[in-house]
Amino acid sequence: FYGQQAEPEFSWDMTTDEMTSYQNIYAKYANDTGKVKFSQMEDFYNTLGLTRTDLTNAWTLIDVNHTNALTQDQCLMFYHVLNQRTKGIRIPKELPPDLHAAFAGEYAADFGERPGSGTGARKGTSQSMTSSAKLADSYVNRLGAASTSLSSKGTKATKYDEEDMLRRELAELKERVKEAEHKAKEAKESEDYESFASRPLRDQFQALYDYKLRQLTDQSDIEDKVRKQERDIDAARDAVRRLNRIVDDVRSKKRELESLLEERRLEVQKVLRASE
Structure with missing residues (x-):
C-alpha cells in the first residue's frame, strides 16, 4: 500500500x-x-x-x-x-x-568435517x-x-x-x-525399588519378615548387653558393700584396741603411784 x-x-x-x-x-x-x-x-x-x-x-x-x-x-x-x-x-x-x-x-573440530573449502563445496559432495x-x-x-x-x-x-x-x-x-553418572545412579536406585516391587507378594512378605527378624535379633542382642551390664553393676555394688563392712569391722576393732590400751595405761599409772 x-x-x-x-x-x-x-x-x-x-x-x-x-x-x-x-x-x-x-x-x-x-x-x-x-x-x-x-x-x-x-x-x-x-x-x-x-x-x-x-x-x-x-x-x-x-x-x-x-x-x-x-x-x-x-x-x-x-x-x-x-x-x-x-x-x-x-x-x-x-x-x-x-x-x-x-x-x-x-x-x-577437524577441518575435514567442516562444510566448505576453497571451491565452496561440502566434503564428499559436488x-x-x-x-x-x-x-x-x-x-x-x-x-x-x-x-x-x-x-x-x-x-x-x-x-x-x-x-x-x-x-x-x-x-x-x-x-x-x-550428569550421565548422576542419572545412572538415580536409575539404579529406581531399578532396585522396581525390582523389589516386581517380586511376587509372597517373596515381598518373606523379605519384610527377614528384615523385621534381623531388627528383633539386633534388639535382643542390645537387651542382653544391657542385662549383662546391669549384672556387672550389681556385682560391683555388692563388692563395695563388702568392703564397707570390712572397713567398719576394722574400725570397730581399732576402737576396742585403743580402749584396751587406755585401760592398761591407767593400770600402769596406778601401780606406779602405789609404789611411791
Whole structure:
C-alpha cells in the first residue's frame, strides 16, 4: 500500500563493532566451561527494555540443543537477535538450516568435517554451498572457531582458537559425563525399588519378615548387653558393700584396741603411784 512503511528485515550478518560488543558481553557472563545460562544475565536484560516473551523466544531460537546453556557462538547470535529486536525487528521463527546445524554440533573440530573449502563445496559432495550454508560457514569463521579456508590453516591465531575450543569441548564433555553418572545412579536406585516391587507378594512378605527378624535379633542382642551390664553393676555394688563392712569391722576393732590400751595405761599409772 502507498505510504505504508515496510517492516525492517532481520539480518543475520554482524558488523565488526557489533561482534566486539557481543564478545565483551559474553566475556562478562561466561563460566569456566565457556557457557552462559539464561538466568545469569538478568542485569543485562534490564538494560534492553524487552518483554520476557521476547527474551525467551530469542533464547529458544538459539538453544537448539535444549541444554539451557549457550556456547560462545550461540551467545553472540543471541545478543545479535536481541539487539535487532530492540530496533523493532521481529525475532525470526527459525534459524537458517546450516546455522542450526552448526549450533547443533555438526561442525566438528577437524577441518575435514567442516562444510566448505576453497571451491565452496561440502566434503564428499559436488554440490555448491547454499546461501544459508555460506552464512553459517562465514559466521563460524568470523568467530574464530576454525577457518574453512586452507590458507589460514597454519596461522597462530587459528591454532590458539582451536586449542581454546577443544578445552571448552573437553569441559562440556566432563559436565555431560557427570550428569550421565548422576542419572545412572538415580536409575539404579529406581531399578532396585522396581525390582523389589516386581517380586511376587509372597517373596515381598518373606523379605519384610527377614528384615523385621534381623531388627528383633539386633534388639535382643542390645537387651542382653544391657542385662549383662546391669549384672556387672550389681556385682560391683555388692563388692563395695563388702568392703564397707570390712572397713567398719576394722574400725570397730581399732576402737576396742585403743580402749584396751587406755585401760592398761591407767593400770600402769596406778601401780606406779602405789609404789611411791
